Structure formats: structure tokens, C-alpha cells
Amino acid sequence: MNILENAVSVGGPAALFPDDRNGIEHLDWSNIGQAFPIKQRRAYLNNASIGALSQPVVAAVNRFMEDVRDNGRNAYPEWCRYAEETIKARIGRLIGAHRDEIAYVKNTTEGLVNVANGFPWRDGDNLILPDIEYPSNVYCWMKLAARGVTIRWVKNRNGRILVDDIRRLMDDRTRLVSLSAVQFSNGFRQDLEATSNLCHERGVYLNLDAIQWAGSLELDVEKLGIHFLSVGGHKWMLAPIGTGFFYCRKSVLGLLDPPSVGYHSVDSTEDHMHYMLEYRPTAARFEEALANFTGIWGLDAAVRIQLALTPARIESHILTLTDYACEALLRKGYQIVSSRNPGEASGNLSFKHSGHDAQELSQRLRDAGVDLAVRGGNLRISPTYYNDSDEIDRLIEALPS
Secondary structure, eight states: OBGGGSOOOOSOHHHHSOTTGGGGGGOOTTTGGGGOGGGGTOEEOBTTTSOOOOHHHHHHHHHHHHHHHHHTTTTHHHHHHIIIIIIHHHHHHHHTOOGGGEEEOSSHHHHHHHHHHHSOOOTTOEEEEETTOOGGGTHHHHGGGGGTOEEEEEOOBTTBOOHHHHHHHOOTTEEEEEEESBOTTTOOBOOHHHHHHHHHHHTOEEEEEOTTTTTTSOOOHHHHTOSEEEEETTSTTOOOTTOEEEEEOGGGGGGOOOSSOOTTSBOOBSOTTOOOOOBOSSGGGGOOSOOOHHHHHHHHHHHHHHHHHOHHHHHHHHHHHHHHHHHHHHHTTOEEOSOOSTTTOOSOEEEEOTTSOHHHHHHHHHHTTEEOEEETTEEEEBOOTTOOHHHHHHHHHHSOO
């Protein structure tokens, strides 16, 4: 019997699945900043590295831990049901997917490895990869050389990855394009529609590292025709470290052979010794063992906040802040490294000054209570929905001319 079908009665289900959602329903654009204690201490503009946690996210994590403390394993079937049905449905709403196309992962890399090691490669195949990718979207593909698979590198053009350059690299042995939806080093925003159209036109699969997109920009994977997508929760999602999700389009679910297989990869039952290797009919087949329910409860709270604020308004708010920062930085003599062309801007804004070292500036800012990152020798800010123009002003004021 499937454990999700078991009825459960424990001492505190209302505490585990509260209607008040830890106050999330009271949050809106007028008070969202109050949910983030870090705003009382710092101008935190480094959400593309590790996002700050809100009070509701921390409360959700604590709520789950308290349930285990007080009830042990008694609510386990309900945890499984809630995570599989309710939380995945909310994640699906956020990215335009069905819950059955979602699997939990502990980071972006795990999702990328699902594709790299699960794809039916043939000796002589090739894949296309930009030459400025984060290492997570490089090493898993380099390892395929032992299977006769080669990488065709797209050379960036001043930090931009052009669809026409991808097209020129394709041949009849190109099986997959894997790239970051937003580049970590400079914030370049890929034209996903044009990239996806090209892949479908040429019969090539599209795999996205979307950790720098999800949570900051609107996304509809169904409409765009994305095949695979991986997101870690600890950046723009503002969720606990060790959480994330992997999207596998329903039409290509059977294409991947799950690289890690365990008792959760099959229809879980209480009969642990039936030994029938029949994969679950959903993306949950990529979850080989007990999920990180503690972190998933926090991820759920983070997703709920974003759905309440709406992805469209979050994107608008973030781009407004980065536009505001661009103008102020230029007035102060800084050079904007990130593309600000229409459709290419994101929440990551990189900049530099010819007369100042980036690392020294970063330390100066940290001492002044302003946090950002240094990537590729440039300073990078990544404001999100809880940030405001006052924090941008604080950054500008702390920077030397």
C-alpha cells in the first residue's frame, strides 16, 4: 500500500500545517521588509550568492522540527503527501509547471547531474555550453568525455551569449544545449524564447541552470518549451541552504535514466522488501531517499511569499532597483559591466571603477554595513524584493568617487 494513502492522526497537525501560514497572508509590498531582520542591521545586496532568510521561512523550518520533536515519525505519511501534492503544486505555479514535473534536490548541481548522467548519450555526441558558465554547469559535462561526448563552447561576446552563435555550433550530433538562464558573473539574461525555439527547430534538448533567474524574474517553463531546469533554493528563492527543485518536462520524463536510485525512486510502500524496480510515474523518481522535509518546509514558505507578491511585480521591483543603481553609479564615475540592453538585464548588476580595486572596495563596503559580491574582478549587487532604494543610496554613499 502506498504510504501517501495512509490516514494519519497526530497530536498537532494544525501546528504542522497552520492556516495562518506564519503570517505570510499579512505580507504585502507595504510591509515585506519587516519580515527580514537583516534589514535592521545591513544593506544586504548579495542575494545572488546566499539570500537572507525571512521570519516566515525560519518559522516554517522550526515548525517542522518541533513536530518531529513532539511527535517523532507519526506524521511521516502526511509529510510525504503534503510535500508531494501541496508544496510541489505551489512550486509549479511559480514556474509554470505541473507538480508531477517537479523533484526536490539539495542544490542546482544535483539537478544538472540528473541530466548529465541520466541522458542517453552515444559515442560521438556533442553538447553546447557557454564559456562563462558557473562550474556546476561545466564539470558534470566534462566528465562525459569518458563516454565519447564532446563540449562545443560558445564564446561569449563581451559577456553576452548570442543565439546565433549557438546555432552556428549545432550539427546532426548535437543533443543538448545547457546554459545559465542568467549568467552569475555579469547578470546577462539569456533570450530563453529564442534559445528554446532554436532547440526545438533542430531537435535538441534545452537544459537550464536557473538559480540566478527563479525568484527574481518571471518564468513559464511550459510556455517556453524548456526540457530540464534546476534551481537551488539558497539564492533568489530566499530559502534554506540544501533545498531546491528540478523540473523535468513530462514529455521527456522517460528520456532520463535516474542516476541515483533508492527506495523513494519507486512507489514507496511499507513493504520494504518487495524489491520491484518500477520508477514512480512522475519526476519524483529522481528523489532517491528521504527528502529534506525540514528545508522543504522553509522552501514552501519562501514560495508562498513570492506567490503572494507575484513574480511579475517582483521582477519589476528588482529591475527598477538595478536601473536606479545604474544611474547613480554612472553619476559617481563607475562603469557598468552588465548588459542593460532590452531583455538582457536581470537582478545581477556588475560594475567597476578604473581607479579602485574591487576586493578593497568590497571590504570597505562591508565595514560600512553594505554587502555585495566580487565576481570576475567586478563588484556585483543583487537586490531583491525586500530591498529598497534607501539601501541603494547607502551603497552609493559608501563608495568612493
